[in-house]
Structures are given as C-alpha cells and as structure tokens.
Amino acid sequence: MTQFARPAFLDSGPKRLLIDGKLVDALSGERFQSISASTGEVVAELALAGPEDVDRAVAAARAAFEGPWSRFKPAERQAILIRLAELVDREFDDLALLDTMEMGRPITASRGLRGMIQRSLHHFAGAATMIHGQTLGNSFPVELLSYTLREPVGVVGAIIPWNGPLFSAVWKVGPVLATGCTVVLKPAEDAGLSPLRFGELCLEAGVPPGVVNIVTGKGGTGAALSAHPDVDKIAFTGSCETGQRIIQASAGSVKKVTMELGGKSPNIVFADADIDALIPSAAMGVFNNSGQVCAAGTRLFVERPVYEEVVARVAEFGAALKIGPSLDPATQIGPLVSARQYERVSSYMELGPQEGARLVSGGHRVTGGELDKGHFVAPTVFADVKDEMRIAREEIFGPVASILPFDDFDEVIKRANATRFGLAGGVWTKNIDKAMTAVKRIRAGSVWVNHYFAMDPAVPFGGYKMSGFGREGGFEHIDAYLQTKGVWIRTYS
Incomplete structure (x- = not known):
C-alpha cells in the first residue's frame, strides 16, 4: 500500500476556530476528537464551539459585510476566487488526504474530485462579474424610471455534511465570495479538517478577515447558528430530519433558507x-x-x-x-x-x-x-x-x-x-x-x-418534496445568495 506524507496541517497542534481572520480556541476551552473512519485512530483534536463562539463569528461576519468587504468590486471578488482556485489546486493532494483520513472516502476517489472542485471555483469566479439587475418598463401614471438592484443577502450560516467535506465547503463558500456575502461555516463533527484548511487558504487568497469564519462543533453549534438573529440566510446540506429542525429554528428571524436534504432515488x-x-x-x-x-x-x-x-x-x-x-x-x-x-x-x-x-x-x-x-x-x-x-x-x-x-x-x-x-x-x-x-x-x-x-x-442540483428546496449549481445557486431591490427614480429635467 502506498504511504502518504502526513499533511503539515495536522502537525500544528489542536485545531482552532477561524473567527475574524484569526485562529482562536473556543471560549470554553473544550475540544473534541476527530476519529479516522478507517483506522479508529484520533486524527486531530478540534475546538468545540459553543453559542458564545457562534456569537463572535456572526459579529465578525456582520462587521466584515458592512465594512471593507462591501467595497470590493466584482472583479476584485473574482480575482480572489481565481487565486483561491490556484491555492486549492496547489494543496489539493493534502486536502483530499484530510478527507480520506477523517471520513473514509477512498483516496483515489477523493483525489478524483479535483476537476469538479476546480470547475466549481472558476464557475463562481465567472459568476462574480455576471450579477446584474434589469431596467423595467412600468405603467405608473407619473413618468418614473424603474430598475432592480441585486444585492448580497448578508451574513450566511452554512452547515455542511460529513460525506463530502471539501466539496461541500467549496459549494457553500464559493457563492458567498461571488456575491459579496459573508459566512459562518459549520462543518460536520465527523469531518471538519479540510473545511478548516480551506478557510486558511481563503485568507491566503486575500479574503478579508471576518468574511469567512469556521466554527467546528457538534449539534449544539449548528443549532445556535440556525437560530441566530443576526444571520440572514441558512444554507444547509444534510438529513431531512436535521433540515426540519433548522427550518423551525430559522422562523424566529424569518431567514432565507436553502435545503439540500436526503433521497431515496x-x-x-x-x-x-x-x-x-x-x-x-x-x-x-x-x-x-x-x-x-x-x-x-x-x-x-x-x-x-x-x-x-x-x-x-x-x-x-x-x-x-x-x-x-x-x-x-x-x-x-x-x-x-x-x-x-x-x-x-x-x-x-x-x-x-x-x-x-x-x-x-x-x-x-x-x-x-x-x-x-x-x-x-x-x-x-x-x-x-x-x-x-x-x-x-x-x-x-x-x-x-x-x-x-x-x-x-x-x-x-x-x-x-x-x-x-x-x-x-x-x-x-x-x-x-x-x-x-x-x-x-x-x-x-x-x-x-x-x-x-x-x-x-453549471447545472442546478436540488430536490423536490422533502428532499429540500433551492438549487446549488447554475445561476440559481448564485441567485439564492442575493436580494432583489426595486428602485424608482423621478427626474425633474
């Protein structure tokens, strides 16, 4: 059997949360173990984020959304995504190895996702400069110009599953960066390592502090994120039962929600x-x-x-x-x-x-x-x-x-x-x-x-019935991270 070099990412001690551009411990100091699906051995220790850590991450995401990130031009966001794709490709063998070590996907299959992940990041990069509104004719009795603006929805809470951690992180963070949103990403407790390393690469690519925050943890961490009053949208991939609980939690602040749930196809x-x-x-x-x-x-x-x-x-x-x-x-x-x-x-x-x-x-x-x-x-x-x-x-x-x-x-x-x-x-x-x-x-x-x-x-993916709502892939994926504002202008010339 081929021997693989241990990713250097694993040699830097217990894994911490990524909040506001910094690696920090959970305020409680609590950690949990990542266990190899294949060997049963401990792969790493991760910080166990509590509600207070989710508060910190959401506050950082809100400050970044309303601060410097809001002034980035579409071409600047596109350049970051292109740079991120280059960094992910550079690190891809190690990222795939982290997925394999943690959740057990065979290494050949993990490395086989390279093309799809690269296509995805370049797709989002292309979309960053393709977001536009429309000029609309109207029948109002006074002469008014009417048009629409497409604006980022705001702070996104993204919760991803363990069966494809790197791919899922890319498909949640990619549209965030393309549209100008910010995100608090919560990986599954069984597979948090590649999303954490991906978050570090986002910083290296030029993503400002607070735009991408990553909080590892368990069910309580996701529940705190789902119910947080300052999160504008939840993007979730996982089981139908968990999705139902998230939908219920989102009702308190009437968040936008997209759900990619289970199937029996x-x-x-x-x-x-x-x-x-x-x-x-x-x-x-x-x-x-x-x-x-x-x-x-x-x-x-x-x-x-x-x-x-x-x-x-x-x-x-x-x-x-x-x-x-x-x-x-x-x-x-x-x-x-x-x-x-x-x-x-x-x-x-x-x-x-x-x-x-x-x-x-x-x-x-x-x-x-x-x-x-x-x-x-x-x-x-x-x-x-x-x-x-x-x-x-x-x-x-x-x-x-x-x-x-x-x-x-x-x-x-x-x-x-x-x-x-x-x-x-x-x-x-x-x-x-x-x-x-x-x-x-x-x-x-x-x-x-x-x-x-x-x-x-390029092709939308998502469910009917209890398999969820909303689409990932295609421009519908980008659209789910945008709001539409109607604008009316009367001129006196």
Whole structure:
C-alpha cells in the first residue's frame, strides 16, 4: 500500500476556530476528537464551539459585510476566487488526504474530485462579474424610471455534511465570495479538517478577515447558528430530519433558507436498455462512497424480462469491488464514517430479510486484519423488494441496493414517485420517446438518462418534496445568495 506524507496541517497542534481572520480556541476551552473512519485512530483534536463562539463569528461576519468587504468590486471578488482556485489546486493532494483520513472516502476517489472542485471555483469566479439587475418598463401614471438592484443577502450560516467535506465547503463558500456575502461555516463533527484548511487558504487568497469564519462543533453549534438573529440566510446540506429542525429554528428571524436534504432515488431500467453499459453505473450509483451519497439510486426498478439478469450482475459487480483501508489507492469501497452510521446501516441489513426481501449478496460487516479497525460493509443487494418495505422507503445511507421488478411504464413511474423524497432519478432505455416522457413525469430535481450521477457547477442540483428546496449549481445557486431591490427614480429635467 502506498504511504502518504502526513499533511503539515495536522502537525500544528489542536485545531482552532477561524473567527475574524484569526485562529482562536473556543471560549470554553473544550475540544473534541476527530476519529479516522478507517483506522479508529484520533486524527486531530478540534475546538468545540459553543453559542458564545457562534456569537463572535456572526459579529465578525456582520462587521466584515458592512465594512471593507462591501467595497470590493466584482472583479476584485473574482480575482480572489481565481487565486483561491490556484491555492486549492496547489494543496489539493493534502486536502483530499484530510478527507480520506477523517471520513473514509477512498483516496483515489477523493483525489478524483479535483476537476469538479476546480470547475466549481472558476464557475463562481465567472459568476462574480455576471450579477446584474434589469431596467423595467412600468405603467405608473407619473413618468418614473424603474430598475432592480441585486444585492448580497448578508451574513450566511452554512452547515455542511460529513460525506463530502471539501466539496461541500467549496459549494457553500464559493457563492458567498461571488456575491459579496459573508459566512459562518459549520462543518460536520465527523469531518471538519479540510473545511478548516480551506478557510486558511481563503485568507491566503486575500479574503478579508471576518468574511469567512469556521466554527467546528457538534449539534449544539449548528443549532445556535440556525437560530441566530443576526444571520440572514441558512444554507444547509444534510438529513431531512436535521433540515426540519433548522427550518423551525430559522422562523424566529424569518431567514432565507436553502435545503439540500436526503433521497431515496429511483433508477429505472427498461428491458430495451444497454445492460452492459448500465451495470457499472447503476451499481456505483448505490455503492459509491459506501452508499453515503444523498442522490444514490438505491431503488433500482427493473423491467421483468431482464430482472434476474440485472439482479445477478449488480450483485456480481458489487462483490468484485475491492474493500480496503481508505489510504490504499486500490480500494474502491472504504468504511462507513462512524460506529453510529454502521449501527444504522446494519439495522437495515437485518431488516431486509425480516421484511421478506431476498438477500443476494453482501449484508454483512467485512473484517480481518486492518479492516477490524473500521466499520466496513460489503456491497449489499436485496431482490424481490416490495414498495412498502422500509428498505425501499427509508434512506439507509449505506451500500444497500433494493431491486424491484415492474411490468409497464405507467406503473413504474407511479411507484418511482411514491416517496416523500424527490432528489434524483435515472432512466435506462434506447427509446428516446420513452426516456423523455419519463424525464417529464419523474418528480425529482435531477434525472439522468442512460447514466447515473453526473454533476457540474453549471447545472442546478436540488430536490423536490422533502428532499429540500433551492438549487446549488447554475445561476440559481448564485441567485439564492442575493436580494432583489426595486428602485424608482423621478427626474425633474
């Protein structure tokens, strides 16, 4: 197994909060440990931010928003984002290594995100100079000029998940810098290291103190940020249940809120699909990142004539994936992020047969040697799944595929939509009419045809129903960080 040099970032002692351009301890002095998902070892100690630290961070963000940052021109913000992209690229191997050491994504997959992260930062840099209002005709009886101004919403509270910490930090901080907002970013407690290092790179890129603040902590830290009266907007990615609590907390000051929540996405295979092409895509649509992906296509609907073939081949593909330590470049399936997540996933693996599903492959923890130190789960395939089973209705967030047979088009579309979620969906067919009709009728924020799970910063991503509201990607992403002001001017010339 390849040996990687320990990132220098880890050798500077316990990690502190980033507030007003300075690294500071939590006022309480409390810390918590970051545990490697792969080895169970302590990676670092992080400051545990309390409500008083959130107050400090929000105050710094407010002062920066109303102070020097408000005078930066669009081209100056753009230059900072371009410089930030250069710094992230310079440090990318270490940033990817921090993600892998902490939350367990295999190192090859972590480093594979380099292009997407670079495209994202350059996308936001381009957007910084593309923000504009409109000149509007009006029918007011007195002659008045009317137009709109697009202005930054203000102080943003951003709360991100553990399953993609660096990418999530970029997708929350990028639009902040493009629009002229400021941010208090709260990483997940299981993955705070790469966001902290990213915050340091923001300062190196020329971001003024207070524009980007990072407070590590646990649930109470996020709750304090969500309810803070001087935060203008909350941008959250995570579970539906946590999102609901944040929405409730935001009501006190009527914040703007964008939510990217969970999913139980349908991936529909028609009998005329290219089976050879779909197997790796559909399988990795479930097993990628050990299934810890919000848009995972975990409900695989397969038309009956090809049902058994697809079941067998997805199971075979999953069983051939290399499970191993996250730092092994050959590893394709790493650990679940924590013991807590393992307990959740294992409970569903036990539940499947109890509900009457047929376990085709996996369904167990993988142990032996180095694997004893983490929570590794074999890619799992359940067949003969029925819509009412919990494994088909509830988000598992593990490498567990539920494969369901269907007989006709209208039936499968109805069943695909019979969920409280609506984040994503897939369609596999050589018939373009069938594909386009399915795209229209699937109630989800993203639909892929003859592919599963492509993302690009130019294309909006987000959910219908209880998968959230608002979009990340595209100009809608930028728009969510802006207010619109209507302006009326009467002249006397």
